[in-house]
Amino acid sequence: MRIIDLALKDIQQLVRDRKALLFLVAMPILFTVFMGIMLSPPAPVSDARLPIGFINQDQSGTLGAAFRSLLESSEAVKPIEVAQSTAENNDATRGGELVRDGKIAALVIVPDRFSAALLADEPTKAIVIVDANQQAGQTANSALSTATNRLLGAIEAARLSTANQPEKFDTALQSALAAWQKPPIGVTVETLNAPKEEKNPALGGFKQSAPGMLVQFTIFGLTTTATILVIERKSRTLQRMLTTSMRRWEIIAGHLLAMFTVVLLQQTLLVVFAQVFLNVNYLAQPLATLLVMVSFGAWIAALGLFISTIAKTDEQAVMWSLLAMFILTALAGAWFPLDVTGQLFNTIGHLTPGAWAMDGFQNIVVRGLGLASVVVPALVLWGFAALFFGLAVWRFKFE
Amino acid sequence: MKILDIAFKDIKHSLGSGFGIVMMFIVPIMIPAIIYVAFGGALDGSANSSGFDIAVTRVVVANLDRAGEESAGAILTEFLQSANLKSLLQTSIVDDEATARNRVSTQQADVAVIIPADFSQAAFTGSGESNVVMVHDPVSTIGPLIVKQLLAQFADGFSGARITLDVAAQQLGPLEAATAQAIAAQYAQWAQAQGQQQSNGQHPVLTVQAPPVKAAARNTASMMSSMTVGMLVFFAFFTAAFMAESILKEDEDGTLPRLFTTPAARATILGGKFTAIFLMVTVQVAVVMLISSLLFRITWGDPLLVVLSVVGLVICAAGFGLFLLSFIKNTRQAGPIIGGVLTVTSMLGGLYSMTIPNPPAFMDTMSLFLPQGWVMRSWKLTLNGGQLIEVLLPVLVAVVIGAVLFGIGTLNFRRRYA
Numbered sequence: 001m002r003i004i005d006l007a008l009k010d011i012q013q014l015v016r017d018r019k020a021l022l023f024l025v026a027m028p029i030l031f032t033v034f035m036g037i038m039l040s041p042p043a044p045v046s047d048a049r050l051p052i053g054f055i056n057q058d059q060s061g062t063l064g065a066a067f068r069s070l071l072e073s074s075e076a077v078k079p080i081e082v083a084q085s086t087a088e089n090n091d092a093t094r095g096g097e098l099v100r101d102g103k104i105a106a107l108v109i110v111p112d113r114f115s116a117a118l119l120a121d122e123p124t125k126a127i128v129i130v131d132a133n134q135q136a137g138q139t140a141n142s143a144l145s146t147a148t149n150r151l152l153g154a155i156e157a158a159r160l161s162t163a164n165q166p167e168k169f170d171t172a173l174q175s176a177l178a179a180w181q182k183p184p185i186g187v188t189v190e191t192l193n194a195p196k197e198e199k200n201p202a203l204g205g206f207k208q209s210a211p212g213m214l215v216q217f218t219i220f221g222l223t224t225t226a227t228i229l230v231i232e233r234k235s236r237t238l239q240r241m242l243t244t245s246m247r248r249w250e251i252i253a254g255h256l257l258a259m260f261t262v263v264l265l266q267q268t269l270l271v272v273f274a275q276v277f278l279n280v281n282y283l284a285q286p287l288a289t290l291l292v293m294v295s296f297g298a299w300i301a302a303l304g305l306f307i308s309t310i311a312k313t314d315e316q317a318v319m320w321s322l323l324a325m326f327i328l329t330a331l332a333g334a335w336f337p338l339d340v341t342g343q344l345f346n347t348i349g350h351l352t353p354g355a356w357a358m359d360g361f362q363n364i365v366v367r368g369l370g371l372a373s374v375v376v377p378a379l380v381l382w383g384f385a386a387l388f389f390g391l392a393v394w395r396f397k398f399e
Numbered sequence: 400m401k402i403l404d405i406a407f408k409d410i411k412h413s414l415g416s417g418f419g420i421v422m423m424f425i426v427p428i429m430i431p432a433i434i435y436v437a438f439g440g441a442l443d444g445s446a447n448s449s450g451f452d453i454a455v456t457r458v459v460v461a462n463l464d465r466a467g468e469e470s471a472g473a474i475l476t477e478f479l480q481s482a483n484l485k486s487l488l489q490t491s492i493v494d495d496e497a498t499a500r501n502r503v504s505t506q507q508a509d510v511a512v513i514i515p516a517d518f519s520q521a522a523f524t525g526s527g528e529s530n531v532v533m534v535h536d537p538v539s540t541i542g543p544l545i546v547k548q549l550l551a552q553f554a555d556g557f558s559g560a561r562i563t564l565d566v567a568a569q570q571l572g573p574l575e576a577a578t579a580q581a582i583a584a585q586y587a588q589w590a591q592a593q594g595q596q597q598s599n600g601q602h603p604v605l606t607v608q609a610p611p612v613k614a615a616a617r618n619t620a621s622m623m624s625s626m627t628v629g630m631l632v633f634f635a636f637f638t639a640a641f642m643a644e645s646i647l648k649e650d651e652d653g654t655l656p657r658l659f660t661t662p663a664a665r666a667t668i669l670g671g672k673f674t675a676i677f678l679m680v681t682v683q684v685a686v687v688m689l690i691s692s693l694l695f696r697i698t699w700g701d702p703l704l705v706v707l708s709v710v711g712l713v714i715c716a717a718g719f720g721l722f723l724l725s726f727i728k729n730t731r732q733a734g735p736i737i738g739g740v741l742t743v744t745s746m747l748g749g750l751y752s753m754t755i756p757n758p759p760a761f762m763d764t765m766s767l768f769l770p771q772g773w774v775m776r777s778w779k780l781t782l783n784g785g786q787l788i789e790v791l792l793p794v795l796v797a798v799v800i801g802a803v804l805f806g807i808g809t810l811n812f813r814r815r816y817a
Contacts, residue, residue, distance in 0.1 A: 019735035027742060034746050038755050093611075100610035107610075118604070125606040132607065141607070142548060146555065148604050149593065153559040156589050160582050161567030168570050175566045183558035184521055187550045188530045191537045192503050319418045326426060330433040339539050341437040343454045366537050369504070 002246050006254025007261060010228050014262055020224040024266045028217035029273055032209050036278060040205030050136050052144070053095040053107035054079035061115020063151065066177050067108075067126070070147040073181050077105065077143040096129045099137075106130035106140035118155060150180040193368035210274035211361035212334035215354050217270075218263055218296065219328060222304045222321040225259045229308035230317045238398045252305070252396060256389075260301035267293045285364045288371040292360035295381035299353050302388035309395040328354045353384040401663050405671025409645055410679050419641060423679075427634040427687045428694070431627045435695055456542030458490045459508040461499035466519035475514055475531070475553055487545055500534055509539045510546045522557040552594075560586045622754045624697040628778045629753040631687050632771060633745045635712055638683050639720025640737045642676040646812065647730050659816065669812055673805075676717045684709055700781040704790045708777045711797035715770045718801030721808030725815075748772040753779075770804070773797040 014020045052071065058064030071079045082095040082104070095107035107129040117124030128144055131137040154176035162168045232238045241251050271289060274280035282289045303324065311317035329335065331345075332354025338346045349355040360377035363369045413419045460479055464472025479490045491508070493499050499511035513532040521529030531550055535543035563586045568574050574582070596603060646669075649655035658668050688709075691697050699705045723740055727733050745751065748771025752758045766772025776793035779785075 019731075022735045022739055027739070030743070030746070034751070038752050038758060096611045125602075125604055128605050128607045129610050130607060131610055144605060145597070145602065146551065148602070149555060149597075150559075152593065152603065153555070153562070153586075153590070156586060157559065157563035157566050160563055160585055161570045165570065172566050172570050175569055176562055179562040179565060180558075183555065184528045184561050185518075185554040185557045186528070186530045187547060187554050188532045189543070189547060190532060190534045192500065192534050193537065315416065315418045319421050322426070323421060326430060327433070330430070330437070336437070337538060337540065339454065340541055341454075345437040346454050362538050367504075367506075368537075373505075 003250050003254040003257055006246075006251065007257035010225075010255060010258030011261060013228060014224060014258075017224065020221075023224060024217070024221050024262070025269055027220075028213045028266075028270055031217070032206070032213040032270070032274065032278070035209035035213060036206035038205065039208050049074065049076060049078040050105040050140055050143075051080045051103075052077045052140055053082035053098060053104045055082065055092060055095060055107070055109045057112045058110045058114035060113060061119075063115035063118055063155075064110040066154070067110060067114075067147060067151050069177070070150050070180060071108075071143065074143045074147060076139050079108070080104065082107065099129050099131060102134070102136070105134075105136040106144065108144065118152075150183075151177075154180055206274065206278040206280050207362070207366050208337060210270070210278060210280040211358055211365065212329070212332075214267060214270045214274075214361070215296070215332055215334045215357050216325060216329040218266060218300050219303070219325040219354070220321065221263060221266055222259075222300065222307055222324070223318045225262055226304040226307040226311070226321055227314040227317045228258070229255050229305070230311050230314050233308075233398070234313065242398055248398070251398075252393065255308075256301050256305055259304040260297050263297040263300045263304075264293060267297060280365050281368075282361070282365055284368065285370050285374075288364050288369075288374045289361075291371065291378050292357060292364070292374050292381075295360070295378040295385070296353075296357040298385040299357075299381045299388065302385045302392060305392035306388045306395070309392050309397065328352050331355065333358050353381055356380040356384075401667050402671040402674055405663075405668060406674035406678055409642065409672060409675035410682075412645065413642060413675075413679060422641065423634065423638045423683045424686055427630045427683075428690050430630050431623065431691065431695060434626060435623060453487070453541065455489050456487060456510060456539070456546060457508045458488050458510045458512060458546060459493055459499045459502045460490060460512045460514065461493050461496045462514045463496065463516045464514050464518040465516065466523075470519040471522035471557060472514040472518045475512075475518075475550075478553055479512065479549070484549070488549075503534055503536050506536065508536075509542045510535045512546070512550065522561060556587075556590050556594075559590055621697075623695050624699070624782050625753040625779075627687075627691045627695060627697055628775070628782065629750045631684060631691075632712060632716075632774050632778065633741070633750050634687070635680050635684055635716040636719055636741055636745065636771065637737070639676050639680050639716040640723055640733075640741065641720075642679050643672075643720045643724035643808075644730060644733045644737070645675075646672050647724065647727065647733060650816075651730060655816070665813075665816055669809070669816065673717075673721060673809065676720060677713060680713045680716050681709075684712060698782075700784060701787075704781040704785065704787065707787075707790055707794045708774075708781045711777050711794035711801075712774050714801035714805070715774050715797040716801070718803070718805035718808065719770050721812070722804035723808075725808040725811030744769050745771050749775050770797065770800045773800060 014024075054068050054071070056064040056068060068079050071077060082098060092107070092109055095104070095109070098104045099107050109127040109129075111124060111126065114124050114126065116122075126148075128141070130140055132141060154173060157176040158169050158173035162172045229238070232241075238251065242248070246254075271282045271293070275282050304321075307317055307320045307324065311320055331349045331352045333339075333341075333349055334354060338349045338355060338358075341349070356377040360374040360381075363373040363377070367373065413423075458479060460476050462470075462472040462476050464470045466472070476490075476492065478484075479488060484490075493502065496513050499508075499513055502508040503511045511534040513534065515529050515531065517527060518529045518531070521527045531554060533543065533547055533550060535546075560583050563582060564574065564579055567579075567582050571578075593603065646655065649658070655668075659665055688699065692699070723737065724733065727736055747762075747765045748769040749758070749762055749766045750771055752762060753775070766775065773793045773796045777790050777797060780790045780793065
């Protein structure tokens with residue numbers, strides 16, 4: 001009972017502090033929305049393929065047009081006109097500027113006599129203007145490579161099949177090009193467990209930002225919760241409490257319970273906000289979500305206790321909490337998915353508890369998995385909680 | 400002289416604070432450093448990005464094509480297990496589709512490749528169509544992209560052979576087995592040569608060129624430099640506010656009223672405190688820029704433009720910090736107000752979205768109304784090799800905003816301590 005009284009005192013102290021409420025609730029909501037908007041893919045449009053400028057100067061043959069036609073059937077890009085004047089040089093210049101300004105993903109200029117040179121096995125090259133440092137540019141490059149390989153494949157098919165009847169070459173080429181419009185062997189991509197209305201391979205921005213900012217600002221919350229203990233030690237309140245009938249472990253447990261409760265309440269508010277306003281489906285698996293929240297909360301409370309033992313002043317408590325937040329949230333994959341980082345960073349990330357909390361939440365909201373999927377992340381988090389709690393108790397001083 | 404004494408005392412005091420050191424010098428370098436480690440050379444804009452060691456994708460293959468050892472499914476499986484792909488893929492084999500899907504579901508694999516039973520039939524016998532199914536973990540992004548590209552290339556190889564045989568059959572009539580085999584072999588040989596040539600970086604019919612740069616532009620800002628500048632600007636504004644907070648702290652501690660009893664004029668005392676803000680922000684910016692240059696090999700741009708941008712940043716940040724703190728009653732209020740206001744204005748000023756390729760259009764408009772937005776504009780132009788005339792406008796706007804805010808802040812403080 002005394003433990004609960006002590007915890008309630010801490011919580012009351014925090015709730016009265018408007019600063020604490022701002023950092024515990026308002027800031028994470030703001031960041032979740034902002035980061036979610038930034039990370040979300042653009043709104044779906046009828047044709048989401050990347051535009052590629054296409055200038056066909058191969059007027060004497062048909063392969064320039066065939067190249068364009070093969071690009072038309074691409075799932076990644078669509079060829080568009082960039083011409084504004086009849087002068088070819090102006091078209092090319094304007095197209096290059098459009099690539100530079102990010103209006104089109106690439107510009108293809110098919111030279112004069114492209115068909116004639118290809119059919120005569122003479123060297124000829126279409127010019128591709130592309131910013132290979134941009135993701136759109138890389139996608140365009142890949143699609144262009146596929147289309148040209150199909151074009152060359154069609155020519156080769158026609159050559160091989162009419163080696164003894166060259167007069168049939170044109171017909172064979174047309175047949176091969178037509179066949180390449182719908183190749184007989186293909187690849188179908190499925191995203192596992194994606195809800196039917198979300199068969200979009202792009203990860204929704206809020207599904208990354210909501211758990212990410214939850215992890216970040218729960219650690220950030222220690223700037224307020226961990227300082228309470230430090231202030232009590234500095235003002236000798238802790239020492240004075242030892243003169244009461246409360247045992248040492250009860251005092252520690254009371255403060256720990258307060259931190260745990262605050263963290264759990266904070267997580268609950270963020271989960272409800274994301275569920276209601278951002279369509280992040282935490283409550284598809286309420287028990288699993290609760291298990292991750294409780295496990296994560298236990299670790300955060302233990303970390304808070306640990307920080308309060310190493311900090312001599314409240315300013316130091318804020319400093320250690322901020323450092324913990326920046327380092328642990330970045331390593332956790334709270335700012336960007338660990339999947340897109342290098343192998344080493346990914347491995348190191350999973351040596352930290354935040355990454356396991358992210359795994360747990362993402363198993364629910366992204367992978368659509370259930371309770372069983374969060375058992376391992378929860379156990380790891382409890383392991384970290386025990387470790388930090390042990391360190392905190394070892395270092396704990398009442399004066 | 401007294402002004403400088405007071406300023407140096409304030410700076411010394413701030414440098415003695417662990418919190419101040421962390422927030423002014425360590426965090427602005429630590430955040431870009433973490434990102435640098437996460438993405439290696441992929442962010443520094445250099446051609447050599449070998450520092451980025453992409454994670455190996457765990458692939459599980461269920462080959463349902465049981466047409467024998469030479470089946471198309473067996474060839475595809477062998478391809479995915481080939482030594483050339485070992486640095487990209489770690490491929491394992493399972494017997495059935497359910498197990499493969501389960502491996503992805505339980506995160507034992509990132510991608511499952513399911514080769515359909517009719518794969519060989521579609522590839523070799525010239526009848527029907529067939530699709531290899533790739534199932535991936537929704538959290539994985541890069542791995543599935545790589546596997547999809549490999550599978551698509553492979554599928555095109557088979558499609559090419561199939562199309563060749565179909566066309567040959569149309570032209571020559573039904574093919575004898577030996578003829579079909581010979582044509583397929585010739586096509587495979589040609590495709591292999593093409594693949595070899597392209598893997599050596601020589602495309603047979605494409606020449607890739609970079610887009611033209613703007614007349615004024617001489618270089619392009621790397622993501623690393625953009626992000627470092629975002630952090631630099633954010634923490635410069637923070638430092639200015641943190642330094643200005645010392646006025647309130649001294650007032651609460653009683654040292655400021657005590658100073659006012661000395662022969663030093665109030666204007667001199669406040670002037671010393673204001674000078675400390677400018678000096679501290681300047682020192683911070685210089686230190687962060689220097690260390691970032693050494694650690695992340697950032698090219699800041701034309702030295703003259705860099706100096707102008709630094710001037711704009713220092714004046715604007717100092718003015719904003721003083722202005723903000725002049726409305727705050729005590730240090731208890733200061734924490735949340737500094738944190739809240741700086742976070743929101745920096746967010747809307749575009750500091751956190753510097754590295755996002757296509758931020759929403761409203762962000763650009765919004766940044767015009769915020770001091771941080773104008774400071775960022777000058778830095779963006781500087782990093783991207785803008786010309787003096789281009790950089791001057793945002794720098795001037797930042798300086799004017801800073802001066803106006805500084806004036807208002809000074810008036811407020813003078814009125815308070817009159």
